[in-house]
Amino acid sequence: MSNRPTFIAAVEIGTSKVTVFVGEYNGRELAIIGHGECTSRGVIKGSVVDYKAASECTHSALEQAERDAGERIDCVFLAQTGAHLEGFYNEAAVNVKAADNMIDRNDIRMVSDLAKSKELPAGRAVVHHIRRPFRVDGRLVPSAPENLVGQKLEVGYWTVHGQEQRIADNIHVIRGFNLEVRDLVLSSLASGHMVTMPEERQHGVLAIDLGAGTTDFALYRDGVAHTTGVVPVGGAHFTNDLSIGLRLTENQAEKLKLRFGRANVQCRDKNDKVWLDGNFAIGDRQFSRLAIEQITAARARELLEVVKKKLGGAFTPETCAAGVVLTGGTAKLAGLAETAAQVFGVPARLGETPSWVAENLRDPGSNTALGLLYWGLSGQNERQAPARRSGGLLSGFKRLFASS
Amino acid sequence: MNPTETNVPLSRSWKDIPQQVKPRAMSSGGRRRMRFGLAKTVGAIALLGLLAWGGVSLAVVLQQGPKRVPGQAEAAPIRDIVLATDGAINREWVVRTLGLPKNATLISLDLYQLRARLLASGQVLSASLTRNFPATLTVSLTERLPVARLMAQLGTEPPHLLLAARDGVVFEGIGYDESTTAALPWLEGVQLTRKDGVLQPIPGMATVADLLSKGRIEAEHLYRTWQVVSLARLATDGEIEVKTAEVPRIIFGTRESFFPQLARLDLLLDTVRAQSAAPFKEINLAIGATVPVAFDGLTAAAPATAGKSSSAKSSSPRSTNVQFKTKL
Numbered sequence: 041m042s043n044r045p046t047f048i049a050a051v052e053i054g055t056s057k058v059t060v061f062v063g064e065y066n067g068r069e070l071a072i073i074g075h076g077e078c079t080s081r082g083v084i085k086g087s088v089v090d091y092k093a094a095s096e097c098t099h100s101a102l103e104q105a106e107r108d109a110g111e112r113i114d115c116v117f118l119a120q121t122g123a124h125l126e127g128f129y130n131e132a133a134v135n136v137k138a139a140d141n142m143i144d145r146n147d148i149r150m151v152s153d154l155a156k157s158k159e160l161p162a163g164r165a166v167v168h169h170i171r172r173p174f175r176v177d178g179r180l181v182p183s184a185p186e187n188l189v190g191q192k193l194e195v196g197y198w199t200v201h202g203q204e205q206r207i208a209d210n211i212h213v214i215r216g217f218n219l220e221v222r223d224l225v226l227s228s229l230a231s232g233h234m235v236t237m238p239e240e241r242q243h244g245v246l247a248i249d250l251g252a253g254t255t256d257f258a259l260y261r262d263g264v265a266h267t268t269g270v271v272p273v274g275g276a277h278f279t280n281d282l283s284i285g286l287r288l289t290e291n292q293a294e295k296l297k298l299r300f301g302r303a304n305v306q307c308r309d310k311n312d313k314v315w316l317d318g319n320f321a322i323g324d325r326q327f328s329r330l331a332i333e334q335i336t337a338a339r340a341r342e343l344l345e346v347v348k349k350k351l352g353g354a355f356t357p358e359t360c361a362a363g364v365v366l367t368g369g370t371a372k373l374a375g376l377a378e379t380a381a382q383v384f385g386v387p388a389r390l391g392e393t394p395s396w397v398a399e400n401l402r403d404p405g406s407n408t409a410l411g412l413l414y415w416g417l418s419g420q421n422e423r424q425a426p427a428r429r430s431g432g433l434l435s436g437f438k439r440l441f442a443s444s
Numbered sequence: 445m446n447p448t449e450t451n452v453p454l455s456r457s458w459k460d461i462p463q464q465v466k467p468r469a470m471s472s473g474g475r476r477r478m479r480f481g482l483a484k485t486v487g488a489i490a491l492l493g494l495l496a497w498g499g500v501s502l503a504v505v506l507q508q509g510p511k512r513v514p515g516q517a518e519a520a521p522i523r524d525i526v527l528a529t530d531g532a533i534n535r536e537w538v539v540r541t542l543g544l545p546k547n548a549t550l551i552s553l554d555l556y557q558l559r560a561r562l563l564a565s566g567q568v569l570s571a572s573l574t575r576n577f578p579a580t581l582t583v584s585l586t587e588r589l590p591v592a593r594l595m596a597q598l599g600t601e602p603p604h605l606l607l608a609a610r611d612g613v614v615f616e617g618i619g620y621d622e623s624t625t626a627a628l629p630w631l632e633g634v635q636l637t638r639k640d641g642v643l644q645p646i647p648g649m650a651t652v653a654d655l656l657s658k659g660r661i662e663a664e665h666l667y668r669t670w671q672v673v674s675l676a677r678l679a680t681d682g683e684i685e686v687k688t689a690e691v692p693r694i695i696f697g698t699r700e701s702f703f704p705q706l707a708r709l710d711l712l713l714d715t716v717r718a719q720s721a722a723p724f725k726e727i728n729l730a731i732g733a734t735v736p737v738a739f740d741g742l743t744a745a746a747p748a749t750a751g752k753s754s755s756a757k758s759s760s761p762r763s764t765n766v767q768f769k770t771k772l
Contacts, residue, residue, distance in 0.1 A: 091469070099471045112477075120458075159455065166457045201455070208461045215465045218477035224458050 047073075047111045049102065049219070050412035052119040052227065053210060055083050055253025055276060056369065058098050059409040060105040061401075062113060063417075070417055072401065072410075074109025076101040085253040085272045086122035086227075088209040095216045102217050115222035116214050117412045119230055120167055121254050123272035124203040130158040131172075131196030141189045143176065148186060148193070155197045163204050168226055170198040170265045182263060200226055200268055228256030228268050230411030231367050235391025236260065240362035246355060246384065247391070248347060249408060250370035252276045257347050259354055267354040271346050275370035278339050285335045286327055292316060302333045303340035303376035340376060344383040355384070363387035369405035521547040523579040531587025532619035533567060538583055541565070550575040566615030566643070567607075588613055590620070591653045592673060594631040598643075610653040612645030629656065629686075633676025648678045651698055655684055658702040663710055683730050690724060692740075697730025705729040712737065 045066040052059045062074030078101035082093030106113055132154035136143050156169050174181040176190035185193060211221045232247035241260035249256040255271040278301060283293035300314050313326040348355060363386040366376055371390055380388035393402040393410070401410065467475060522544060527535045542558050555573045562571040567587050574582040590607035594614070597603040607617040608631055617625055631652075637644045652673060659667035666688075674685040682698040690713075696705050708729055716724075716737070725738040 095469075095471050099473045103473055156455065164456070165461060166455045199455075202458075204456070204458075204461060207458050211458075211461060211463055212465050212469065215463050215474075216470045217474040218470060218481065219474075221463060 047109065047114045048222070048413065048417070049105060049113040049116045050119070050409045051098065051102070051116050051214065052230075052409045052412065053083055053086075053088070053094065053098055053213065054080055054121075054251055054408075055086060055274065056080055056251070057405070058101040059406060060101045061406075061409045061413060062105045062109040062111070063413045064109075064111070065417060070413060072398070072413075073111065074105040074107075075401070076103070076105030076108060078104065083253070085274075086120075086251070086270070087124065087206050088213060091209065091213065095213050098213050099217045102219070113219055115220045117223045117225060117415075118210060118214055118221050119227045119408050119412050120202065120207065120210060120224050121227040121251070121256055121270055122202065122206055123254065123270055124206045125167065125200060125226070125268075125270045126202070127198055127200045127268050128158070129172075129196055129198050129267075131155055131194060132157075133192055133194040136191055136193055141191055143185050143188050143190060143193055145186060148174075148184060148195075151193050151195050152197075155195050156199065158199065160201050164201045165204040165207055166199060166201050167207070167224055168198075168200040168229070168268075170200070170229075170268070172196045172198065172264055172266065173262050180262070198265060198267060225412050225415050226256070226258075226268055227251075227254075227408050228258040228270070229265055230415050231256070231391075231408040232258040232260065232265070232365075232411070233415055234393065234407040234411035235365050235367045236362070238263065240365070243361040244359045245362035246351070246360050246364045246386075248344075248364060248366050248368075248371075248380070250274060250343070250366065250368040250373075250376075251408075252369060255343060255347060255368075255370075257351070259351060259360070261359060267351060269347070269350045271343065271350060273343050273346065274368075275373075277343075278336050278370070278373070281335050281339050282332065286331065288316075296327065296332055297336060297373075300329055300332045301336040302374045303337055303379040304382075305330070305333045305337050306375065307333050336373065337375070337379065340373060340379050341383060344380055348383055357385045360384070360386050363389065365389060365391040367391035367404045367407045371404050520579045521549055522553075522581055524581070526576075526580060526582045527585070528582065529585040529587060531567070531585065531589070532617070532624075533585055533587060534619045537618050538562070538585075542583075544581075550577060550579065550581065553581070565618065566609070566613040567618055588615065590615075590617060590625070590628060591649075591656050592631045593617075593625055593628045594634060596636055598636070598638075608646055608649055610650060610657075612647065612649030614643045614646060629670045630672045632672050632674040632687075633678075633685075646675070648675060651678065652684060655686075655696055655702045659706060662703060663706045666706065666710060666713075681730075691727055692724070693726040695726070695728045695730045699730075700732070708733070708735055 045064045048063045048065055048070075050061045050063065056079070058078045058080050060074075060076040061072055062076075063070045064073045078097045080094070081097050082088060082090030082095075088094045102113065132151050134147060134151045134154065136147050138144060138147075152171070160166065172195065174185045175194040176185050176188050177192050179190070181188065207224070211224075214221050228247065228249055231249040236245050236247050242263045244259075244261045247258045247260070251274045253272070253274045253276055255274055257269055257271070258265050259267040275297075279290055279293045279297050282288060282297055282301070283290050286293065286296070288296065296314075296316065307330045310328065310330055312329045314329045314332070315324055315326055317324045364380045364384050366380060366388065367390070370376075377388045377390055391404065391407065393404075393407060397410065467478070470478065525535065525539055525542070525544075527533070527538050541561050543561070544553070553573075553575070555575075558573055559571050562568050562583070562585065568585055569588050570586040572584045574584070576582050588609035588611070591610050592608045594606050594608060595603045596606050596614075605617070605625065606614045607620070607625065607628070608614050614636060631646070634646055636646070652675060656667070656673070659670065669688040669690060670686050671689060672687040674687070677683045677685065678698070684696045684698065686694045686696065688694060694709065696702060709727065712727065712735055720739075722739040725740040726736075727738075728736045
């Protein structure tokens with residue numbers, strides 16, 4: 041077997057920027073050796089609308105990452121988001137075939153295939169089948185139920201599917217750089233795995249990734265993703281609201297949002313004014329801080345409520361003991377955690393990148409790309425070495441980040 | 445049907461989406477990567493092909509016997525000796541000197557020893573021997589050119605002819621015909637010495653060779669008449685004496701360039717011949733522009749008008765000395 045390491049790129053084609061991380065994977069450990077970033081063009085709400093523009097910026101980020109790494113990328117893990125992504129839950133049950141009621145691999149395969157067999161509408165393709173825990177005669181079994189005894193085996197899958205053309209567009213952007221897309225990972229799962237701990241996922245946690253064009257969320261229960269979803273609203277809408285409300289250009293509105301925007305209103309003084317640029321140049325003007333906060337806070341609350349509404353019955357404060365974790369570039373908006381706590385009725389916090397990640401990579405906007413490598417390599421590792429002990433990859437992952 | 449398989453239709457996955465894109469949909473970076481990948485593939489195939497070809501060739505050689513070529517060379521006796529030289533040495537002398545045993549093979553030859561045998565002859569300046577498989581020995585020689593000849597009696601041997609090269613090395617002329625050696629002047633006043641059985645080079649021969657070559661090139665009509673060149677007074681007085689058919693003694697000095705001396709001699713001979721038929725006894729070119737000339741058996745007044753200016757000094761019943769002043 042060749043000892044040559046594999047150079048994997050994690051690519052997130054976002055609405056505001058394209059992020060690329062290059063990881064060197066030697067079969068046991070991964071080291072981040074390159075990083076590339078480029079302002080995104082031709083992408084709206086996570087979907088490619090201008091192939092050429094999106095290709096140019098993505099390829100630019102890939103080239104930058106390759107230069108930074110000093111190696112040629114072998115394959116790509118690609119983040120997938122967009123309003124076209126939907127999910128549904130489907131479960132199946134089989135009677136255990138063996139006379140002694142001992143569950144074997146065939147029973148597990150049979151029930152899994154049945155649960156995944158739901159037919160999709162035309163033009164839709166599956167992105168993920170996320171398995172929920174097995175149940176043997178109603179009893180929850182977190183791991184594989186092989187050799188357990190029972191009469192009825194049940195399992196459910198949360199299936200995420202998307203519009204085939206939109207997915208193909210994203211893949212073709214990468215293929216335009218003559219790179220193979222090895223795995224496609226839902227953005228919410230990638231970032232969710234980075235900012236939540238296994239214990240939190242076991243107890244129930246809601247990870248919300250607020251990007252520029254979309255907001256991805258993943259609700260974890262019993263250690264696995266229970267429900268995922270995408271809301272086609274993000275930080276760009278905050279900017280747009282400010283732009284319309286205060287009659288500003290988008291650039292000016294973005295500047296105000298970053299400097300004075302808040303997800304909750306703290307200003308009580310109507311006469312408290314802030315300068316647009318602060319340099320007293322021609323065109324510089326004053327705006328009411330209260331107005332800015334009111335606009336951004338209203339949009340933030342509305343966005344979180346939309347997420348809550350989309351979760352529906354899947355989310356209850358009781359089943360989300362670990363609370364809400366916020367990540368993504370828009371999560372840097374001041375007061376967002378407090379607003380999220382009010383909306384969801386559970387504790388909320390800003391997601392922290394694990395301490396074993398190098399200091400220069402700790403940015404909420406980079407969590408999705410980092411999580412891509414983690415998620416993708418977890419899946420790859422399972423395929424290559426199913427009997428690998430748990431935690432091995434994580435410890436290796438920690439070492440690599442510590443060294444990067 | 446395999447009992448472990450299920451007949452449940454699986455939904456279409458993103459992995460079923462074809463990833464291939466047309467080259468026109470690729471960016472320049474993508475096309476560059478594609479070309480690089482293609483070049484890598486072609487290179488790998490070429491390398492594999494080369495390795496395969498090398499393997500097959502090796503297998504063929506091994507199959508035919510790995511020691512076939514050197515074994516054959518070792519087994520075959522030398523069939524030919526090829527000589528390449530810039531002089532007169534002939535192949536027969538080389539074969540005789542090398543003295544290769546019958547049925548000798550190229551591998552068995554000690555080329556250094558053979559080269560030493562060739563160099564033992566002073567005529568050979570340098571020699572190189574090359575094995576040309578399967579059975580040819582090539583000998584390349586550079587020879588010394590003779591500038592004079594001498595008769596020498598070494599020990600009890602009868603006197604025999606030797607040739608002297610420009611660097612003073614004395615050798616037996618191998619391959620030279622008689623007319624070539626007959627054109628060379630004789631050397632006189634030379635004492636040959638031996639060291640470790642080898643004749644030592646003649647000291648001062650380079651100066652003599654310079655005079656001879658100047659004479660041959662610049663005054664060929666004079667050089668043709670030179671019969672004997674004496675080195676007897678070269679070391680002591682810096683003079684070289686030349687005996688010609690017309691003048692018994694022409695003295696050249698080594699302190700002055702030979703070219704003006706030859707010119708003076710030429711002028712003097714032409715002038716004197718035009719005015720007198722008296723035989724010469726001696727012409728001394730070693731003292732500069734004034735050239736004393738001695739005539740044999742001249743009793744009349746000296747040819748005072750010879751040259752640009754001349755004056756008779758003295759005369760005797762048997763010989764007359766005249767000084768010629770030349771302006772050259």
